[in-house]
Amino acid sequence: KQEVTQIPAALSVPEGENLVLNCSFTDSAIYNLQWFRQDPGKGLTSLLLIQSSQREQTSGRLNASLDKSSGRSTLYIAASQPGDSATYLCAHRLGDTGFQKLVFGTGTRLLVSP
Amino acid sequence: DTGVSQNPRHKITKRGQNVTFRCDPISEHNRLYWYRQTLGQGPEFLTYFQNEAQLEKSRLLSDRFSAERPKGSFSTLEIQRTEQGDSAMYLCASSFQGNTEAFFGQGTRLTVV
Numbered sequence: 001k002q003e004v005t006q007i008p009a010a011l012s013v014p015e016g017e018n019l020v021l022n023c024s025f026t027d028s029a030i031y032n033l034q035w036f037r038q039d040p041g042k043g044l045t046s047l048l049l050i051q052s053s054q055r056e057q058t059s060g061r062l063n064a065s066l067d068k069s070s071g072r073s074t075l076y077i078a079a080s081q082p083g084d085s086a087t088y089l090c091a092h093r094l095g096d097t098g099f100q101k102l103v104f105g106t107g108t109r110l111l112v113s114p
Numbered sequence: 115d116t117g118v119s120q121n122p123r124h125k126i127t128k129r130g131q132n133v134t135f136r137c138d139p140i141s142e143h144n145r146l147y148w149y150r151q152t153l154g155q156g157p158e159f160l161t162y163f164q165n166e167a168q169l170e171k172s173r174l175l176s177d178r179f180s181a182e183r184p185k186g187s188f189s190t191l192e193i194q195r196t197e198q199g200d201s202a203m204y205l206c207a208s209s210f211q212g213n214t215e216a217f218f219g220q221g222t223r224l225t226v227v
Contacts, residue, residue, distance in 0.1 A: 004156070034215065043120075043205055044157070044218035089156055101147070101170070102207075102216060104156030 004105035006090060012111045013080055021075040021108045023090035028068050030092040034102065035064050035075050038087045047088075048075070080112045118219035120206050126225045127196055134192045135222045139208030146189050147216065148181055149205040150174065157205055163189060196226045 003026045013019055023033070032051045036044040048057045048064040050073070056065040063076040073090055087109050091102040119138040127133050139146050144165050149157035160179070162170045165186035175181075178196075183189040193200055207218045 036218070041203075041223065043118075043220040044207075046215055046217060049215045091156070101159045101162065102149075102157075104158070106154065106156050 004090060004092060004103055006088075006105035006108050008108060009106070010109040010111075012113065015080060015082060015112055015114050017080050017112075018076070018078050019080055019110075021077070021088050021090075021110070023073040023075070023105055025071045025073075025092050025103075027092075027094060028071055030068065030094055033064075033066055033073050033090060033092045035062075035073075036089045036091065038089060038107070040087075044089065077110075080110075082112050082114050085110055085112050118206055118208055118217050120204075120219035120222050122222060123220060124223045124225075126227060129198060129226055130195055132192065132194045133196060133224065134190050135204055135206075135224075137189045137191070137206030137208075137219060139188070139206070140217060141187075143208035143210050143217075144186065145209045145211065146183055147207040147209075148189070148191050149207065149218075151203040151205055151221070152201075160191075160204075193224075196224075198226045200224060201226045 005024045007022045034049045035047040037047055038044050050057045050066040061078040066073045087107040089107045091104040121136045146163040148160040150160055151157040160172050160175050161181050163183040166183050178194045181191045203221045203223050205221045207216045209216045
């Protein structure tokens with residue numbers, strides 16, 4: 001069974017801290033991995049996409065890494081801000097060059113206090 | 115083009131009624147996906163279109179659910195004889211290819227009372 005686990009389930013930090021969100025998956029034959037942000041009651045906003053041949057991707061204060069051999073990805077958020085408060089979801093894409101669906105974790109709920 | 119658009123944003127319906135949701139993907143995207151998300155969980159795959167062809171359906175998609183993408187552009191998801199267990203956020207996503215970045219809409223929140 002394809003499983004994606006995200007730890008911690010919830011995280012509360014003061015503004016300015018650097019933090020790491022973890023994502024682990026059971027199937028190392030992933031095609032790529034995508035990190036999303038979800039605000040309460042809203043849809044998903046794509047943050048970063050890492051192809052299986054890549055080790056990391058960066059966008060502003062965000063850096064995502066991928067280690068296929070250990071089945072892990074991390075999302076690093078530098079200098080956190082209250083506006084970063086949201087649920088962060090990772091999802092990996094399995095399959096061959098045909099159909100590929102996203103398999104999601106349950107998310108990490110982040111609260112950044114001013 | 116402002117991204118993936120879903121309508122309505124919220125729908126409250128009585129048990130047993132039929133509901134239909136619409137998704138307009140990003141215009142050049144030929145892949146369209148429907149996902150369902152319940153409270154505290156990650157989204158779960160329901161079905162997928164490549165252009166107008168529905169190529170994959172999850173076992174979550176019972177025979178009360180039907181999805182169409184008649185001209186390879188917008189898609190509709192219909193739920194017949196709704197049940198309380200159908201209450202969830204229904205998310206639509208699109209991508210240019212199957213392995214490229216997926217973009218999601220704001221979702222339709224369904225509440226069955």
